[in-house]
Each structure stands twice: as structure tokens, then as C-alpha cells.
Amino acid sequence: MPKQVDHRGRREAIARALWRVVEQRGVTHLTMRVVAQEAGISLGQLQHYFASRTAMLSFAMDFASEQTSRRVKEGLKKLGDRPHPRDVLRLTLVEMLPLHADARATSRMSAAYVLEALHDETVHEQARRGLVQGRALVEQLVRHAIADGHIAPDRDPATETNLLLTLTGLTPLIELNVISPQDALTAIDLYLDRLFTGRDRSA
Amino acid sequence: MPKQVDHRGRREAIARALWRVVEQRGVTHLTMRVVAQEAGISLGQLQHYFASRTAMLSFAMDFASEQTSRRVKEGLKKLGDRPHPRDVLRLTLVEMLPLHADARATSRMSAAYVLEALHDETVHEQARRGLVQGRALVEQLVRHAIADGHIAPDRDPATETNLLLTLTGLTPLIELNVISPQDALTAIDLYLDRLFTGRDRSA
Numbered sequence A, B: 001m002p003k004q005v006d007h008r009g010r011r012e013a014i015a016r017a018l019w020r021v022v023e024q025r026g027v028t029h030l031t032m033r034v035v036a037q038e039a040g041i042s043l044g045q046l047q048h049y050f051a052s053r054t055a056m057l058s059f060a061m062d063f064a065s066e067q068t069s070r071r072v073k074e075g076l077k078k079l080g081d082r083p084h085p086r087d088v089l090r091l092t093l094v095e096m097l098p099l100h101a102d103a104r105a106t107s108r109m110s111a112a113y114v115l116e117a118l119h120d121e122t123v124h125e126q127a128r129r130g131l132v133q134g135r136a137l138v139e140q141l142v143r144h145a146i147a148d149g150h151i152a153p154d155r156d157p158a159t160e161t162n163l164l165l166t167l168t169g170l171t172p173l174i175e176l177n178v179i180s181p182q183d184a185l186t187a188i189d190l191y192l193d194r195l196f197t198g199r200d201r202s203a
Helices: A002-024 A032-039 A043-049 A053-078 A085-096 A101-117 A121-147 A157-175 A181-197 B002-024 B032-039 B043-049 B053-077 B085-096 B101-117 B121-147 B157-175 B181-197
Strands: none
Touching: A002 A032, A002 A043, A002 A053, A002 A101, A032 A043, A032 A053, A053 A085, A053 A101, A053 A121, A085 A101, A085 A121, A085 A157, A085 A181, A101 A121, A101 B101, A101 B157, A121 A157, A121 B157, A157 A181, A157 B101, A157 B121, A157 B157, A157 B181, A181 B157, B002 B032, B002 B043, B002 B053, B002 B101, B032 B043, B032 B053, B053 B085, B053 B101, B053 B121, B085 B101, B085 B121, B085 B157, B085 B181, B101 B121, B121 B157, B157 B181
């Protein structure tokens, strides 16, 4: 189905144009007109692919999540057949931080999306679903690591998952150059060491 | 100086109108025209108080930080003369989360501000300075707590501070109803228990 493929390809090109607008100019400039300009197509052509700004945003956010998953999967391949759950979690968390160009684009997209979600029910539902699914994957990892003896059995999987996800809270500190990328990685490694040994590595 | 006071009062009323726009309609609607409407004044009157959108945003962000500090100070009074550093940190972190109307307004304001900072040098510098100062206050608390024996002496104050600040990463989970306010408080309490005892409470 070459036509189908083309359609998908064009939508992805538009999504990338939308990311560039978010990354380089900010969410306040995110209108269909600006995205059409950035993608080098007319507003009418853009409207052929996306009926509304929300539909366009939805697709761009889904595509950003797919790209993050793809980067994590590629990283996992390098970890071999049976990667340690600590390495899987580290890779996942690091790919969610704005530490390289692609991750920065998806991270900014995702921050803009959460703000947008507060004022649009459709976006809220989609953003919530995405976050619930991502959270469930992390919780599953934590539960397996507990079952396999990598994490102490008295740890509560739900709360540990919530605490792991808060590590994305390093984002504003990195974006505003308050801490260095290396500081962020040091914090994540220290946190994971404690989680996986049940105590402070230095203790 | 009643005239001075009036001027400050009017600027604060405008800042509150700006917060309402950010909280209720989102940062994409944040123009001087919309803020003037929300504040019930003309665009010309608004421009008398703020020469630009950036100047208005700057003031509104400073005012939001002041309001958060004021709430923390009020909370501290209730903790008595020599509050435990764990309680001081808990209060500070909780007031940064969107758990009640005022904190939600300042939290959303601050998220919008970080996004804005990525595309405006003046805003970036101000946001960075604010975050550096806030971080320094938390690090000072951590250092004192180590000196006073409340936190184990082998903890690294800088990394512990960065990890404490990541707890504001609970914000999107709360805003999108992925976890409840109680889940957020449970995570914070568990985290602080570990920091202040040097090990897992349940271990």
C-alpha cells in the first residue's frame, strides 16, 4: 500500500516540523499556520492531514513517544540478551531527559503537551493514558526486579515507581543549566544504586 | 508613600490576572491583550505598568516565588521555634506541588515560565537565577542537617539536593490524575525518611 505509507510519511514529516517549532520557538507559537510554514506546505495541505490543531498535536505526541521507545529499544539491544533491570531502568530514564537533540525535542514536546492537557479534555485524556501506560511499564520492571531478588522484597512497587518517575524532574535543572548533564547522571546512578542494593552505596 | 504602594498593588493585581490566564486557559493564550481583559483594564493601562510581555511575565514569576516563600514561612511558624530539617524540607517540597489552588497557580506559572525561558534569553536568565537561589537554599538545609547529625555524614550534599528537587517531578503525575495527592505525599515521606535515617524505614 504505497499510498498509505506516503500518508504516514507525510504525517511524520509534519510532526517533526511541529517539534522544531516547539523546540526552537516555543509552544506559544504553535499554530497550524506556523507548522505548515515550517513543514513547507500550505495551510490547506496541512488541514488535509490534520483536521484540527488538537489532532495534529495528538499525532505529534504519539510519534514522540514512539521515537523515545525506539531509542530505548535500540539501546537495549546493546545490553545483550538478558539485560540487568537496573540498566533497563537507567536507559529508560536517561532517554526521557533532555541530554541530546532528539531527547530534547521529545522532552520539550512532552512538557508543552502536559501544559496543553490542563486546558483541553481530549489532550488531557490522551496525555493521561500515555503516562499511565509508561508508569505501568516501569512498575512491571520494578515488580520483576523484586521477584528476581534485584530489589529488596520490602520495597513497595507502586511508591518506588512514582519515585523513579520523579527523576524526570531533573529536566528543568538541566534545561536552565542549573546542573550539568553529568550531575544529572550522577544523581540517577546514586538513586538506582540505592534502589537496587536497598541501601546507600557509600554507606 | 501611598502612590508607590498603589503602584505595587496594581502590579500584583495584574500578576494575579496573568496567573488566572495561565491556570485557566494556558500559556498559549498569554498575550498582553488577554491579561488586560482578565485584569479589567485597557491594553494602554497595562502597558503603563509593564512595557513588554516579558517584563509582565518576569514580575508575575517573581511574585509567584514570593507567594510560595510566604506560604512556606507561614507553615514554618506552625512548626515552632526550632523545626526539624525534615519538616522544613517537607513543607518546602509540598508547597511546590499543585496540591491546592494557590500552589497549583504558581506551579503552572512556573512550568510555563521554564518553557518560555527556552526561547527568550532574558526570561532564561531570570528563571535560571531563581532556580539557582532556590537550589542553594535547599543545599544549605541539607548541609546543616548533615552537620547536626540528622543526615548521615557520607551523603553528598550537592547530589542529595538535586535528588530532593526532582521530587517536584511528581507534578505531571498529579496534574494528569495518574497518582493521587496522597500517593504523592506517601512518596515524599518515604523519600525523606530514607534521607534522614540513611536507610529505608521498612528495611
